[in-house]
Amino acid sequence: MVQVRGDSRFPLRSCKTAVVGKRSTMPPRLRFAPSPSGYLHIGGARTALFNWLYARHTGGTFVVRIEDTDQERSSRESVEAILEGLRWLGLNWDEGPGVGGPYAPYAQSERLASYRERVDWLIAHGHAYRDYTTEAETRAQRVAFAASVGLGPKDDLRRAGFKFKSAWRDKIGNTALPHIVRFRIQAKEDSVGFEDLVVGRVEKAMLDLDDFVLLRNDGFPLYNLACVVDDHGMEISHVVRGQEHLNSTLPQLLLYRAFGWEVPAFAHLPLILGPDREKLSKRRHPEADVMLHRQNGVAPQALLNFLVRIGWSQHDKEIFTRKEMIDAFDFGAVGRANGVWNTEKLASLNQHWMKALPPEELLPSVRAFLEQRREESRRRDPLPLRDEALVIGIRALAPRAKSLVEIASTLVAYFSRGVAISEEARAKHLGPEGIAALRETEAALAASPAWEPELLEGVVETVASGSKRKKGGIAQPLRVAVTGGTVSPGIGDTLAILGRGEALRRIREAMDNRAAP
RNA sequence: GGCCCUAUCGUCUAGUGGCCCAGGACGCUGGCCUUUCACGCCGGUAACGGGGGUUCGAAUCCCCCUAGGGUCACCA
Numbered sequence: 173m174v175q176v177r178g179d180s181r182f183p184l185r186s187c188k189t190a191v192v193g194k195r196s197t198m199p200p201r202l203r204f205a206p207s208p209s210g211y212l213h214i215g216g217a218r219t220a221l222f223n224w225l226y227a228r229h230t231g232g233t234f235v236v237r238i239e240d241t242d243q244e245r246s247s248r249e250s251v252e253a254i255l256e257g258l259r260w261l262g263l264n265w266d267e268g269p270g271v272g273g274p275y276a277p278y279a280q281s282e283r284l285a286s287y288r289e290r291v292d293w294l295i296a297h298g299h300a301y302r303d304y305t306t307e308a309e310t311r312a313q314r315v316a317f318a319a320s321v322g323l324g325p326k327d328d329l330r331r332a333g334f335k336f337k338s339a340w341r342d343k344i345g346n347t348a349l350p351h352i353v354r355f356r357i358q359a360k361e362d363s364v365g366f367e368d369l370v371v372g373r374v375e376k377a378m379l380d381l382d383d384f385v386l387l388r389n390d391g392f393p394l395y396n397l398a399c400v401v402d403d404h405g406m407e408i409s410h411v412v413r414g415q416e417h418l419n420s421t422l423p424q425l426l427l428y429r430a431f432g433w434e435v436p437a438f439a440h441l442p443l444i445l446g447p448d449r450e451k452l453s454k455r456r457h458p459e460a461d462v463m464l465h466r467q468n469g470v471a472p473q474a475l476l477n478f479l480v481r482i483g484w485s486q487h488d489k490e491i492f493t494r495k496e497m498i499d500a501f502d503f504g505a506v507g508r509a510n511g512v513w514n515t516e517k518l519a520s521l522n523q524h525w526m527k528a529l530p531p532e533e534l535l536p537s538v539r540a541f542l543e544q545r546r547e548e549s550r551r552r553d554p555l556p557l558r559d560e561a562l563v564i565g566i567r568a569l570a571p572r573a574k575s576l577v578e579i580a581s582t583l584v585a586y587f588s589r590g591v592a593i594s595e596e597a598r599a600k601h602l603g604p605e606g607i608a609a610l611r612e613t614e615a616a617l618a619a620s621p622a623w624e625p626e627l628l629e630g631v632v633e634t635v636a637s638g639s640k641r642k643k644g645g646i647a648q649p650l651r652v653a654v655t656g657g658t659v660s661p662g663i664g665d666t667l668a669i670l671g672r673g674e675a676l677r678r679i680r681e682a683m684d685n686r687a688a689p
Numbered sequence: 690g691g692c693c694c695u696a697u698c699g700u701c702u703a704g705u706g707g708c709c710c711a712g713g714a715c716g717c718u719g720g721c722c723u724u725u726c727a728c729g730c731c732g733g734u735a736a737c738g739g740g741g742g743u744u745c746g747a748a749u750c751c752c753c754c755u756a757g758g759g760u761c762a763c764c765a
């Protein structure tokens with residue numbers, strides 16, 4: 173069940189099994205644990221995706237847990253924004269906000285008592301100590317260190333080797349004074365390490381670890397503590413997260429060990445870098461916002477396909493439906509090198525999925541974009557947005573557009589009364605010859621029993637062969653008359669989107685206005 | 690700077706010692722198709738970071754260097 177990389181390639185890594193004990197025989201439990209301090213980040217979405225894929229692949233459980241222990245940064249709006257992003261992507265969760273579950277509550281701010289209880293246990297057993305050092309004293313220590321190495325207090329002191337030492341490490345404090353709680357690193361062991369499902373063996377010398385803080389002086393837990401307590405409490409079997417958390421896994425391991433808890437399997441995913449090769453960040457990279465892509469008209473399926481292929485592959489396969497991703501997913505095929513964001517590839521995948529997905533599936537978002545565009549452009553005589561016409565439009569425009577927004581923008585002009593004809597196009601295609609062609613075609617079109625793409629295409633061809641003209645001799649004047657320009661989908665589709673009434677109207681109008689100055 | 694991780698076309702990647710003078714996709718590009726614009730189809734361009742080993746044989750295993758990224762909070 174737990175995948176470990178092949179023995180031949182990682183001989184040393186096969187010595188240990190990532191998961192031992194009864195949990196490894198039960199269906200996996202995975203979690204996505206975002207901190208609600210903004211929108212759903214693209215890296216978070218990828219992490220959520222991989223967790224979700226593995227859970228769905230194995231028939232396990234996908235949990236969403238909100239890590240809102242930082243009161244200042246967390247907000248309800250962010251929780252909602254993140255959940256909305258997940259819903260948009262179709263990453264449904266089995267336990268978590270909104271759906272509940274046997275391990276509720278799923279927000280850390282509602283689980284404070286359990287962290288304090290665990291911390292008390294650690295203190296009682298010598299694994300942690302109360303530290304009464306105030307923030308002012310910590311600051312003073314920094315200033316003193318800075319002075320000793322000739323740096324200013326604002327310089328990065330860690331670079332110069334600054335290490336905070338607590339005077340309380342070996343004392344027993346038990347007063348009511350505000351204090352933090354630190355984990356006591358035991359120097360006895362020389363190193364801690366674990367087997368990562370994607371990275372392999374990760375090891376760190378104990379000396380490189382500090383007595384990390386477990387509890388703040390306001391009683392709120394810090395990441396390492398809350399994460400471990402909840403992952404254990406919620407019986408998470410696989411911790412799948414970004415490689416930025418690789419280092420914090422070591423102190424967390426110490427916590428598992430102190431508690432005597434079974435350690436979950438870990439999988440640290442490579443990071444997604446911006447075009448500047450730095451970790452995709454909200455501040456510097458607008459593309460880090462998942463919802464921006466929704467606004468830009470990217471289909472969720474396309475974004476999913478794009479994300480799954482950063483850091484994961486299945487031979488030469490590039491296109492994945494959800495089912496295909498789920499069926500093929502496995503941590504053994506996750507790469508270890510960071511990937512760079514590639515807008516062109518996303519666009520190309522988006523175009524692929526706009527063509528491949530049933531138009532009906534795209535319809536709601538195209539309609540929404542269309543209504544929005546129409547509002548903005550304040551077209552005077554809007555025509556009703558009929559589903560059948562929209563479906564034809566989406567099918568016809570998908571191969572010609574880079575996004576759903578582009579489809580919608582193009583369609584706006586099809587759903588209002590009348591059209592302004594470009595003078596250049598009129599000069600080129602609506603001369604006496606063009607008008608004559610229009611006249612013949614108009615009559616044939618008006619006589620058409622039905623108004624469907626293939627049928628209309630046929631009518632144009634019939635008129636063309638009947639009048640010994642090339643198809644273009646008919647289609648281009650028609651296109652200009654009906655769209656105002658020389659570029660549009662196939663003429664049958666173009667007429668069909670407009671509908672009989674509006675198409676004929678525009679043709680007649682073009683014939684009448686030929687003499688206009 | 691300490692520590693951790695990583696290293697194949699510009700980008701995402703295939704590759705688990707011989708099938709690789711390295712395959713696919715995006716991009717760029719030549720052509721075909723065509724009523725316009727696209728789509729599509731056929732072709733081209735372009736990479737194993739450097740140096741040492743191990744081996745009959747290395748993109749693949751080992752070491753060093755270099756480069757890149759991450760992390761070092763009373764954030765997560």
